[in-house]
Amino acid sequence: MLALLVGVSTSPLLSRALREAWAEPSRRALPLGLMALLLSDVSEVGGHDESMALLLGRGTLFRCGILQRVADGHARCEQDVFVSESALDWLCGANLSHRDYLGVLGEEPPERHRRALGPALRQLTANKAPIRATICGPEGSGRLAVAMQLAHMLAPDAGVFRLALDRAQRRGAIEEALATARTFAVLTGALVVVSGADVLADVRQATQEAVVDAFRELPVSVVWIVDSLSSEAMKAMAVHPEHVLRLTAPTRAERADTWRAALGDLLDGDAISRLSGGFLLTEGQIVQASREACASQPTSVSEPSDRFEERVAALARGVANTGMGALAQPEPCKFGLERLVLEPETRTLLDELVAYAKHRNALASRWGFDGALSYGTGVTALFTGPPGTGKTLAATAIARELGQELYRVDLSQMVSKYIGETEKHLGALFDAAEQGDVVLLFDEADSVFGKRTEVKTSVDRYANLEVNYLLQRIERFDGVVVLTTNFEAGIDEAFARRIRFRVAFDAPDAEARCALWRALMPGDVPLALDVDLPALAAQFELSGGHIKEVVLRAASLAMASSESVSQKHLERSAAAEYRKLGKLLPANMNRANPERTR
Structure with missing residues (x-):
């Protein structure tokens, strides 16, 4: 049937002959009724069921968007049926391109994943039925590479189509993205890799269920990529526990090997040991940080190794989603x-x-x-x-x-x-x-x-x-x-x-508060002559974290009015911090500003 519709779209003689067979030469497309009759004639087994499915607009080709019909108010048998433009181009030999088609096997997974997951991948691909699986692990751990390895084992030339739910959600185009993925996967046999579910928050479960419904009973394999996995999420994704592939974080020795391979002789063994011990990164994150560090190296002068190590560490800290996934994040340690x-x-x-x-x-x-x-x-x-x-x-x-x-x-x-x-x-x-x-x-x-x-x-x-x-x-x-x-x-x-x-860590006394005021006031801040930090320390019983907020707020007020930071700015900001904390203002401020107590 599909070949016949392609022929009608590309051969004027065949198109005219079939339209005349329906006794309506002026039609621009074939009616569902004629296609149903032809299908029942050429298919001896199950022909009636397939004809009825066609008339009802059901079946794989309709569900994935390869076949389309025009519901223009005519009787069902009179409605036009045709092959979609993208499907027609591909069936006629054109390349079917899309930004989310990632092609065939690219970068291989880390060796440790190939060893650990080999039996599980072979078991998944042993069954001819479409796969429903989940790859769980931190970003940069090789999740996509494992999915591409799985796609290569299923069909070496089919490749991977990525369905990015987070991007589709931001555009409000979940249904459009699902339709595109269905059409592309059924035409090419590509493995659909679903990503971005972790960041969908309240709509995560509903979106996952929509994806499951979209590919239900289609001859398409679907693999989910997630950072973490709960039993509820596994149920929403319709994945059996035995079809979950969990990618563990690399050991310290494995991280050291990756740093060494990525940086070569740019850092010595002690520096590599510090990086591999201090940053719980995946192989992909190590490679990313190393590439950025090498790309930003100065070309005119030689950079000292300790300074290069500091830059690598800063970049590692920046890319770290950590081997702990979303459970923990690195914090900068600026002060001793x-x-x-x-x-x-x-x-x-x-x-x-x-x-x-x-x-x-x-x-x-x-x-x-x-x-x-x-x-x-x-x-x-x-x-x-x-x-x-x-x-x-x-x-x-x-x-x-x-x-x-x-x-x-x-x-x-x-x-x-x-x-x-x-x-x-x-x-x-x-x-x-x-x-x-x-x-x-x-x-x-x-x-x-x-x-x-x-x-x-x-x-x-x-x-x-x-x-x-x-x-x-x-x-x-x-x-x-x-x-x-x-x-x-x-x-x-x-x-x-x-x-x-x-x-x-007790609340600071007046002497400690005065030291905090001095320590938290940057040296470049222009101070007015009337600023009296000991008086502020005695007047406002604030801890260091709150004093930092007061200083920042007062500096913002002063900069907005093109003035130096004065006692007025600091007292006003300290009073605002008091109110935020639900504390009563000092008595002398209430007497000076009685309207604030009303």
Whole structure:
């Protein structure tokens, strides 16, 4: 039937003969009724069913857009049927091009994936039925390369068509993108690779179900590419658990090999070791950072190796979606402990923490403390105190002192409402962190490391299992974990006993506040003669984080009015910060501005 319609579109004589057979030579296309009659005559087995499917506008060719009909108010048998323009061009020998057609096998997956996934790929392709599978792993881990390898095993010359749901969603063109992918895949046999579902937020499940419906019962293989996978998402994608291919993060040794291959002799072994230990990147991210670093090298002068290493590290930090996927992100460590304004006792505890972290392995192996360290040599620290007192900044300073990268854990990605998913996320996080020299930061840790509850419901039981699992992974982790909380009483007692360092960050007194005002005021800011920082410190009881906001707001006001920063700007901004925090203004400000208290 398809060959006949192509012939009608390209041969005037055949087109005229068939129109006259319908006794309507003036028609410009063939009617559905004539095509149904011809189909029932030439097909002895199932001809009636196929004719009825044609008349009803059903079947693969209609669903994928290769055949189209004109519903112009005529009886169904009188409606025109024809081959779409793109399909006709391809069937007549023209190249079918599209920006989302990625071609046949390009860059091969990393060797570790080829070894680990070989049996699973062969099992997937052993069945002749269309494939429905998911490739789960962090960006840059070789997900697309694995999909192209799978497409090559299915049909060496068909290639891959990428259906980018995030891009289609931004354009409001999901249905159009689905129609294009269906037509292209049925014509060419290409594997459809669906990406971008992770960023669809509230519409993710509905969009995934729409994709499943669009390819249902079509002879098209569909593979999903995702960063993370929950049981609900797997159900929405209609993928069986045994058809999920999980790509793990590379080990430290594998990262070192990739850095070495990408940079050649531009960096020595020690620098390669620092990069591979500090940045939990995938092979694709390492290659990207290396290419950008090499492309931006100055050509006129020779660049010192330490400066080149700094540029590579900055680029690595920029591309890092990390081997932890979306669970954690690297934080810049700009300042050391010497730049922080801290109480003497707090500074002493932080110095002890750094000293232990640097020498813990020697203490265990050379001085015999391995038997006394019942919870291993890992470093666990709990920073407590009001908001804005410098807990997070101190964590970044510690990472800088240790020469390590700090990764802030995204608790919104970590905690799942689905049973068992939180443990999976925690397992992925610690598995990746164990492959490098990194500091893990859990902000607002009481939301994850909270007290276990009395088991009254199944929900309580599973919540307690999550805390138990956390305790086990913390004990086994040989790195540095810093937890911050504004509510120390909310931390689980069993976990609190395992914390080696508890550091309190109290609200600063007037003297410390004055030092913070000076430290947080950049030297290039033009100050008016009336600025009195000790007076501000005495008047406004603010922590460092809030003082930083006041300084920035006051500088913005001054720049907008082309003035130097004055006491008026600073007091006005400090009062706004007080109101934001829900605090009462100082009494002297209320007397000077009585209208603000009304």
